Amino acid sequence: MTGQTPFLDTSIEFLKGIGPERAKLLRSELHIRTYGDLLHHFPFRYVDRTQFVTVADVRSEEMDVQLRGRIMSVQLVGAKGKGQRLVAQFNDGSGAMDLVWFKGIQWVMPKLTIGREYVIYGKPSKFKSSYNMVHPELDTIEAQQNKVSATMVPVYPTSVKAAEKGMDSKGISRVMQLLVSQMNNHVPETLSTDFRTQYGLMGREHAFIHVHFPKGPNELRHAIFRLKFDELFFIQLKLLKLKLINQKKFQGAVFAEVGEMIHRFYNDCLPFELTGAQKRVIKEIRRDLGSGIQMNRLVQGDVGSGKTIVALMSMLLAIDNGFQAALMAPTEILAEQHFRSIRTLVEPLDINIRLLTGSTKTAQRNIIHEELMSGALQVLIGTHALIEDVVQFKQLGLVVVDEQHRFGVQQRAKLWLKGSDAQKVPHFLIMTATPIPRTLAMTVYGDLDTSVIDELPPGRKPIKTLHRFDSARIKVFDFMRDEIAKGRQIYVVYPLIDESEKMDYKDLNDGYESIVREFPLPQFQVSILHGRMKAEDKEFEMQRFKKGITHIMVSTTVIEVGVDVPNASVMVIESAERFGLSQLHQLRGRVGRGAEQSFCILMTGYALSQEARTRMETMVRTNDGFEIAEVDMKLRGPGDIQGTQQSGTPVFRISNLAKDGDILQLARNAAIALLQDDPELEKRDNYPTRIHLLSEMKDRPNWARVS
Ligand code: ADP
Ligand code: MG
Numbered sequence: 001m002t003g004q005t006p007f008l009d010t011s012i013e014f015l016k017g018i019g020p021e022r023a024k025l026l027r028s029e030l031h032i033r034t035y036g037d038l039l040h041h042f043p044f045r046y047v048d049r050t051q052f053v054t055v056a057d058v059r060s061e062e063m064d065v066q067l068r069g070r071i072m073s074v075q076l077v078g079a080k081g082k083g084q085r086l087v088a089q090f091n092d093g094s095g096a097m098d099l100v101w102f103k104g105i106q107w108v109m110p111k112l113t114i115g116r117e118y119v120i121y122g123k124p125s126k127f128k129s130s131y132n133m134v135h136p137e138l139d140t141i142e143a144q145q146n147k148v149s150a151t152m153v154p155v156y157p158t159s160v161k162a163a164e165k166g167m168d169s170k171g172i173s174r175v176m177q178l179l180v181s182q183m184n185n186h187v188p189e190t191l192s193t194d195f196r197t198q199y200g201l202m203g204r205e206h207a208f209i210h211v212h213f214p215k216g217p218n219e220l221r222h223a224i225f226r227l228k229f230d231e232l233f234f235i236q237l238k239l240l241k242l243k244l245i246n247q248k249k250f251q252g253a254v255f256a257e258v259g260e261m262i263h264r265f266y267n268d269c270l271p272f273e274l275t276g277a278q279k280r281v282i283k284e285i286r287r288d289l290g291s292g293i294q295m296n297r298l299v300q301g302d303v304g305s306g307k308t309i310v311a312l313m314s315m316l317l318a319i320d321n322g323f324q325a326a327l328m329a330p331t332e333i334l335a336e337q338h339f340r341s342i343r344t345l346v347e348p349l350d351i352n353i354r355l356l357t358g359s360t361k362t363a364q365r366n367i368i369h370e371e372l373m374s375g376a377l378q379v380l381i382g383t384h385a386l387i388e389d390v391v392q393f394k395q396l397g398l399v400v401v402d403e404q405h406r407f408g409v410q411q412r413a414k415l416w417l418k419g420s421d422a423q424k425v426p427h428f429l430i431m432t433a434t435p436i437p438r439t440l441a442m443t444v445y446g447d448l449d450t451s452v453i454d455e456l457p458p459g460r461k462p463i464k465t466l467h468r469f470d471s472a473r474i475k476v477f478d479f480m481r482d483e484i485a486k487g488r489q490i491y492v493v494y495p496l497i498d499e500s501e502k503m504d505y506k507d508l509n510d511g512y513e514s515i516v517r518e519f520p521l522p523q524f525q526v527s528i529l530h531g532r533m534k535a536e537d538k539e540f541e542m543q544r545f546k547k548g549i550t551h552i553m554v555s556t557t558v559i560e561v562g563v564d565v566p567n568a569s570v571m572v573i574e575s576a577e578r579f580g581l582s583q584l585h586q587l588r589g590r591v592g593r594g595a596e597q598s599f600c601i602l603m604t605g606y607a608l609s610q611e612a613r614t615r616m617e618t619m620v621r622t623n624d625g626f627e628i629a630e631v632d633m634k635l636r637g638p639g640d641i642q643g644t645q646q647s648g649t650p651v652f653r654i655s656n657l658a659k660d661g662d663i664l665q666l667a668r669n670a671a672i673a674l675l676q677d678d679p680e681l682e683k684r685d686n687y688p689t690r691i692h693l694l695s696e697m698k699d700r701p702n703w704a705r706v707s
Contacts, residue, residue, distance in 0.1 A: 303589025
C-alpha cells in the first residue's frame with residue numbers, strides 16, 4: 001500500500017491499528033502526518049514508576065503520582081444515566097483518597113476487591129479540602145510488578161482537543177507502541193558504524209525505541225544523546241557544507257596591498273593606541289581579505305569596545321586596493337553619526353565619502369548614483385537606502401553592516417548582487433554589539449567566521465548598575481542633580497514597545513513633564529527625543545545633547561544603538577521590567593564611554609515577575625554581554641534571542657541550546673572532522689550520511705542563504 005515511500009515518510013493513516021479517526025486527530029491537532037513525525041513527537045518528561053508517594057504527600061494537581069494502598073469501600077453514587085459514578089475509598093495508612101469513575105463503571109467494578117492492595121497512578125484533583133483521583137490507572141500489586149513499563153513512563157505533549165478525543169499522553173503512547181512494534185529495522189541509519197563507535201552513539205532505530213519506551217535511565221540517556229547529537233550534527237554539517245560550496249562558487253576580491261591610506265591613517269590620524277583585541281580582529285580580517293576567498297565575518301564586541309575603527313580600517317584596505325566600500329547602519333541617526341565621525345577621522349586623507357539615507361534629497365542622490373558608477377565615490381555610508389536597486393557600484397569590494405540584528409538575511413543577499421562581477425561578491429563584515437550565546441552563534445551563524453572584541457579601551461570604569469523602586473524616585477532625582485552639578489549629562493529612557501502605542505507616548509510625555517518640573521529652566525535644559533519626530537528635529541536635539549547644552553535627554557529607545565556621547569554618564573531606565581535583557585544591556589552601553597564613573601539606574605514598581613526580577617539581578621550583577629546573553633537565552637529560549645529572529649533559528653525538537661552546549665560542540669567538531677576527511681561525502685561508509693544531509697537541505701529552504 002505504501003509503495004516506494006520510505007518508512008519514515010509513510011502517511012500515519014497506513015499505520016496498522018490506528019484507524020482513520022485517530023489519524024485525522026493526530027494530523028489536525030498535533031501536526032503528525034507521517035511515521036517520522038510521530039517518532040519525533042518526543043516525551044517532554046518521564047515518570048519514574050518505581051517511585052511512590054503517600055496520600056498525605058499529595059499537595060498539588062500538577063504532577064501525576066503513583067500510590068500504593070488498599071481499597072476500603074466501593075460505592076455507586078447517583079442514578080444510572082444521570083451522572084452516575086463509582087467511588088472507591090483508597091487508604092495507604094497516611095490518609096484516604098476517593099477514586100472516582102464516571103465511565104467504564106461496569107468494567108472497573110469487578111476489578112475492585114475490598115481489602116486488597118493496589119497500585120494506582122494518575123493526576124490528583126483537588127475537591128473541597130482534600131484530593132481525589134478521577135479515572136486512575138489501577139493494577140494489583142502483583143500485576144504492576146510484572147509490567148515492562150514499570151520504570152520510566154513517557155509523558156507526551158498534546159492538545160486539549162486531542163486529549164479529549166483519546167489522544168492524551170496515554171493515547172499517544174499506545175499509538176507509539178503500535179508504530180514501534182511494526183518498525184523492525186525500517187528506520188535507516190544515518191551514520192557509519194565507525195563514526196558511531198568513535199562518538200559513542202547508539203543506533204538510530206534503537207534510539208527512537210528507547211526514547212519512547214526506555215528500559216531504564218541508562219538506555220534513556222543514550223537514546224537522548226544520540227537523538228540530540230543527530231539534530232545538532234546535521235545542522236552543523238549543513239552549515240559547513242554550505243560554506244564550502246560558497247567558497248567554491250564565489251571568490252572575493254583580493255586585498256593584498258596594505259597601501260597609502262592605511263599607512264597614512266595609522267601614522268597621522270589614529271587618535272589613540274588600538275587595544276590588543278582591536279589589533280587581533282583587524283589581523284583576522286586582513287587575513288581573510290587577502291585570501292581570495294570571500295569573507296563573511298561577524299565581529300561581536302560589546303558596546304564601546306571600538307568596532308568603528310575596525311570597520312574603518314577594513315574599508316581603507318578596500319580603497320587601497322582600488323575598491324569601493326559601503327557601511328550600512330540600522331537608523332538615520334546612526335548612519336549620520338558614523339558619517340560624521342568617520343569623515344572627521346579620515347579628514348587629512350582626502351577620501352570621497354557620502355551619506356545616503358531616506359532623507360537624502362534627489363539632487364544629492366543623483367550625484368551619489370553617478371559617482372558610485374564612475375568609481376569617484378569611495379565610501380558610501382547609509383541606512384537600508386543602500387540596498388535599493390537603483391544604487392549600483394562600479395566595484396564594490398566590502399560591505400560593513402553595523403548592528404546586524406536589524407537586517408535580514410535577504411537584505412544581505414541583495415547586497416551580494418551589487419558587486420560588479422557575478423562570481424566576485426563583496427566581502428562582508430557584520431558588526432554586532434548584541435553578543436549571542438556561543439551555542440546560538442554556532443547554530444545561526446555557523447557559516448560565518450566570528451571575531452570577538454573582548455576588551456574595552458583603557459581608562460574605562462565599569463558601569464555601576466542599581467535597581468531602584470519607583471518609591472525611591474526623590475532620591476534618584478537628588479542623585480541626578482548631584483551628577484549634573486559635577487558636569488555630567490543624563491539619559492532618561494522610557495519603553496516604547498510599539499511606535500503606535502498611545503499609552504507609551506503618554507508615559508513618555510508625562511515623564512518629560514515631571515522631569516521638567518523637577519529640573520526647571522533656566523538652571524536646567526531638558527530635551528525630548530522619540531521616533532515620531534522629524535529627522536531634522538531629532539538631529540537638532542542630538543546635537544544639543546552632544547554639545548553639552550542639554551543636561552537631560554528624555555527619550556524612547558531611539559537612542560538604543562550606537563549613539564556616542566562620552567560625557568553622558570548616567571542612564572535612568574523607566575519601567576525597566578518592560579525591557580528584555582539584551583535591550584537593557586544595549587541601553588546601558590550608551591553610558592560608560594568617558595573616563596568618569598558611570599551609572600545605570602533601573603526603575604521598576606514593586607510588583608515584579610520572577611523573570612523580571614532575574615533580569616534586574618543579572619543587570620546589577622554583571623556588565624559582561626556574553627553572560628547576559630546566556631541568561632537571556634535561558635529565560636526566553638533560543639528562538640527569541642535578539643539578533644537571530646530574522647536569520648531563521650531552526651526549530652529544535654529535542655535539543656536545548658541553553659543546556660546542550662557540550663553536545664553541540666562535539667557535533668560541530670565531528671562535522672568539521674568528517675568534511676575534512678571526505679568533503680563530498682563520497683566514501684561508501686558516508687553514503688547514508690550524505691543521503692540524509694541532502695534530504696535535510698531540501699526540506700529546509702530557509703537554510704539556503706545564497707540565491
Ligand atoms: P562600538 O563598538 O560600540 O561601536 P565605538 O567604535 O563607537 O564602539 O567606540 C566607542 C568609543 O571608544 C569611541 O569614542 C571611540 O573613539 C573610542 N575608542 C575606540 N577604540 C579606542 C581605543 N583603542 N582607545 C581609546 N578609545 C577608543
Ligand atoms: Mg558602534
